[in-house]
Amino acid sequence: MREVDRNKQAVLTKLSRSVQRINPPASLFKGVSIADGFAPDNIVVFKRTDPAELVPAGVSHNYHHRFVFLTLIRGAGRVRVGSRSHALVPGESILIFPFQFHHFMDLDGDEIEWLFITFESLVDVRIQALKDTPKVNSERSIKLLESFIQHSSDFRSGKVNLYDSLLLAVELAEILQRMISLKSVPKNRQATRSKDENRDHLLESINAYIRDHLHSKFTLDDLAEELKYSASHLRAVFRESIGLSLGRYIRESQLSHAAQLLQTSQLSVSEIAERCGFQSVHAFSRAFKSTYGVGPKVYSQGNWDTSL
Numbered sequence: 001m002r003e004v005d006r007n008k009q010a011v012l013t014k015l016s017r018s019v020q021r022i023n024p025p026a027s028l029f030k031g032v033s034i035a036d037g038f039a040p041d042n043i044v045v046f047k048r049t050d051p052a053e054l055v056p057a058g059v060s061h062n063y064h065h066r067f068v069f070l071t072l073i074r075g076a077g078r079v080r081v082g083s084r085s086h087a088l089v090p091g092e093s094i095l096i097f098p099f100q101f102h103h104f105m106d107l108d109g110d111e112i113e114w115l116f117i118t119f120e121s122l123v124d125v126r127i128q129a130l131k132d133t134p135k136v137n138s139e140r141s142i143k144l145l146e147s148f149i150q151h152s153s154d155f156r157s158g159k160v161n162l163y164d165s166l167l168l169a170v171e172l173a174e175i176l177q178r179m180i181s182l183k184s185v186p187k188n189r190q191a192t193r194s195k196d197e198n199r200d201h202l203l204e205s206i207n208a209y210i211r212d213h214l215h216s217k218f219t220l221d222d223l224a225e226e227l228k229y230s231a232s233h234l235r236a237v238f239r240e241s242i243g244l245s246l247g248r249y250i251r252e253s254q255l256s257h258a259a260q261l262l263q264t265s266q267l268s269v270s271e272i273a274e275r276c277g278f279q280s281v282h283a284f285s286r287a288f289k290s291t292y293g294v295g296p297k298v299y300s301q302g303n304w305d306t307s308l
Helices: 001-020 127-129 138-156 162-179 198-214 218-227 231-242 246-264 268-274 280-291 296-300
Strands: 041-049 069-072 077-081 084-087 092-096 102-105 115-120
Touching: 001 084, 041 102, 041 162, 069 162, 077 092, 084 092, 084 162, 084 218, 092 162, 092 218, 115 138, 127 162, 138 162, 138 296, 198 218, 218 231, 231 246, 246 280, 246 296, 268 280, 280 296
Parallel strands: none
Antiparallel strands: 041 115, 069 092, 069 115, 077 084, 077 102
């Protein structure tokens, strides 16, 4: 017992030396806050092993309010974020920011293993450097990911206490902070074109037109006339490349833009409905709830639980 006491006293003596180095705080009521750091929340971890799983079930699956941290483990492909395409190989990662439209093209092979970690957080200035900048993982960053996945698996299986959810947030924050200093993917694989440059150019033109006209009412015929293609040709190319009908893409792009306005503006629901090309608030609310699972008013208040 005395031996235990002596050991404890030695530890307390070491602690005392550290305590003696504490300087008086500037304030007794304001200190370090979790808000001062990058704090991932509502973390969801999943994988994709079949290229067919990457075909979007709707625009809302590929354009939403969450961060998406993607790491390729097996199987290469192109990740398109906004108007930029990145050709990635195993061992590389990209952080997709909230409300960045993204989809996947030109996958290499019939089998893949891609890790997705999605989460919510305020957009911290310290990780802005990761926007549109895929990174090459180091051995250290891969080990950190392995540790995170293990703890994530333990958490989902109920092997750890709920308080350890904080551990996942801290580990993910460290992974992303360290990602900033990693080597970027070579420039010749950033903003690349696909195997079919004509298709790429047409898709970019379609995306550009839709982005530029989200505030106005337009039809597929208007788009076809602008691009000097038939509407049927645009439909065929778009469905073959993206896996969605072009008409649905246009409508859900307008809804996605509406979702962003609901989160970031002071506009009323009726004003947003008009800006996004809907004939009435009722039609807008019905379409929004069908896509996002909740009505626009509820969504604007943050009381939603949508998934990818």
